[in-house]
Amino acid sequence: xxxxxxxxxxxxxxxxxxxxxxxxxxxxxxxxxxxxxxxxxxxxxxxxxxxxxxxxxxxxxxxxxxxxxxxxxxxxxxxxxxxxxxxxxxxxxxxxxxxxxxxxxxxxxxxxxxxxxxxxxxxxxxxxxxxxxxxxxxxxxxxxxxxxxxxxxxxxxxxxxxxxxxxxxxxxxxxxxxxxxxxxxxxxxxxxxxxxxxxxxxxxxxxxxxxxxxxxxxxxxxxxxxxxxxxxxxxxxxxxxxxxxxxxxxxxxxxxxxxxxxxxxxxxxxxxxxxxxxxxxxxxxxxxxxxxxxxxxxxxxxxxxxxxxxxxxxxxxxxxxxxxxxxxxxxxxxxxxxxxxxxxxxxxxxxxxxxxxxxxxxxxxxxxxxxxxxxx
Ligand SMILES: Cc1cc2nc3c(=O)[nH]c(=O)nc-3n(C[C@H](O)[C@H](O)[C@H](O)COP(=O)(O)OP(=O)(O)OC[C@H]3O[C@@H](n4cnc5c(N)ncnc54)[C@H](O)[C@@H]3O)c2cc1C
Numbered sequence: 001x002x003x004x005x006x007x008x009x010x011x012x013x014x015x016x017x018x019x020x021x022x023x024x025x026x027x028x029x030x031x032x033x034x035x036x037x038x039x040x041x042x043x044x045x046x047x048x049x050x051x052x053x054x055x056x057x058x059x060x061x062x063x064x065x066x067x068x069x070x071x072x073x074x075x076x077x078x079x080x081x082x083x084x085x086x087x088x089x090x091x092x093x094x095x096x097x098x099x100x101x102x103x104x105x106x107x108x109x110x111x112x113x114x115x116x117x118x119x120x121x122x123x124x125x126x127x128x129x130x131x132x133x134x135x136x137x138x139x140x141x142x143x144x145x146x147x148x149x150x151x152x153x154x155x156x157x158x159x160x161x162x163x164x165x166x167x168x169x170x171x172x173x174x175x176x177x178x179x180x181x182x183x184x185x186x187x188x189x190x191x192x193x194x195x196x197x198x199x200x201x202x203x204x205x206x207x208x209x210x211x212x213x214x215x216x217x218x219x220x221x222x223x224x225x226x227x228x229x230x231x232x233x234x235x236x237x238x239x240x241x242x243x244x245x246x247x248x249x250x251x252x253x254x255x256x257x258x259x260x261x262x263x264x265x266x267x268x269x270x271x272x273x274x275x276x277x278x279x280x281x282x283x284x285x286x287x288x289x290x291x292x293x294x295x296x297x298x299x300x301x302x303x304x305x306x307x308x309x310x311x312x313x314x315x316x317x318x319x320x321x322x323x324x325x326x327x328x329x330x331x332x333x334x335x336x337x338x339x340x341x342x343x344x345x346x347x348x349x350x351x352x353x354x355x356x357x358x359x360x361x362x363x364x365x366x367x368x369x370x371x372x373x374x375x376x
Contacts, residue, residue, distance in 0.1 A: 027306035028220040028372035037300040042140040044292040045277035046070040055091045067280030072147040078170035079163030107275035109138035113245035131260040145234035147200035181248045185240035191233035194313020224373030291352030295360040299341035311335040
């Protein structure tokens with residue numbers, strides 16, 4: 001109790017007003033209409049409950065699945081792909097008929113490109129196929145290292161945390177510039193979480209890998225102030241990392257082919273890495289896969305040196321919001337420094353098209369303006 005009183009006295013002065021020490025001053029992004037550069041729509045590869053990383057023996061083929069990472073596919077990419085490769089190599093010990101056989105990697109997003117690179121570096125013969133190589137969800141992701149909240153069984157949590165911790169350890173090498181082929185595109189940065197917004201990073205805190213979060217007040221210097229939980233995180237410049245992965249695939253001589261497939265048996269290879277993102281749903285008749293549409297605005301002419309922080313704040317409303325088609329809309333305020341500044345975002349579960357819900361851009365701009373206030 002004594003310790004509690006002391007902590008309270010440290011935070012609040014005798015008039016009950018938060019002391020200056022608790023207030024952090026941040027520069028807000030410039031959010032007038034003229035600072036909007038691009039409107040970006042993309043589809044998160046959601047999966048009810050949990051991503052799917054598993055090996056399946058399907059007639060004559062060995063299929064290694066790694067899809068369904070929703071809004072945290074970048075956060076979890078290294079641990080997920082490494083886990084998929086470990087499961088594959090364990091399966092090779094059981095199914096010796098696959099020894100020495102070439103591998104087809106399906107999907108050119110973060111997971112497919114990374115799998116192709118790591119497998120080729122291990123000495124396997126790899127080819128990469130995707131229906132598209134450009135402007136994928138992986139290029140568009142906002143870049144916050146945070147897996148978000150997940151409800152899992154104890155067994156699933158064990159896998160999830162193993163993947164998260166392993167990913168974090170590799171991301172640290174990207175930040176330090178010591179990763180073997182990703183030399184830039186990661187930066188340690190504070191993440192400011194809005195009230196009731198879960199980063200999913202608590203297990204890294206409990207393991208002593210990142211410091212405990214702090215409660216802070218942030219002032220944007222224009223009358224706008226918010227209480228936040230501030231936590232150590234990483235900004236992942238997703239477009240920059242994709243470019244380096246593409247260059248590495250090229251340098252390693254990994255052949256690529258642009259083609260939509262309907263079945264894994266469309267491939268002549270006996271081993272297929274399935275990194276199809278949301279496409280994993282149709283290919284596997286996996287009814288747990290659900291597209292989750294998202295919208296972001298990229299900004300221009302920003303004071304970029306002062307915008308070295310990230311915000312992730314869920315907007316809580318009393319009345320449910322639905323899109324033009326009746327899908328539930330979850331509104332967030334995001335900010336990341338990506339591409340000179342990016343604000344977002346929407347979560348529209350069940351909507352998988354890239355052209356719908358254009359009104360979300362105006363909603364994002366208005367709520368971001370209300371949240372951050374006016375900038376000079
Ligand atoms: C608005 C938004 C913000 C995000 N922000 C973050 C963030 O801050 N942090 C974070 O960790 N994550 C974030 N994400 C999520 C992250 O971007 C994704 O989880 C990740 O990029 C998924 O990568 P992937 O390789 O699994 O899939 P994708 O990048 O979608 O790639 C899938 C590939 O599979 C191919 N494919 C699919 N089906 C077929 C088929 N039948 N035949 C041939 N090819 C096929 C596609 O052409 C594509 O090449 C965000 C996503 C969105 C939409």
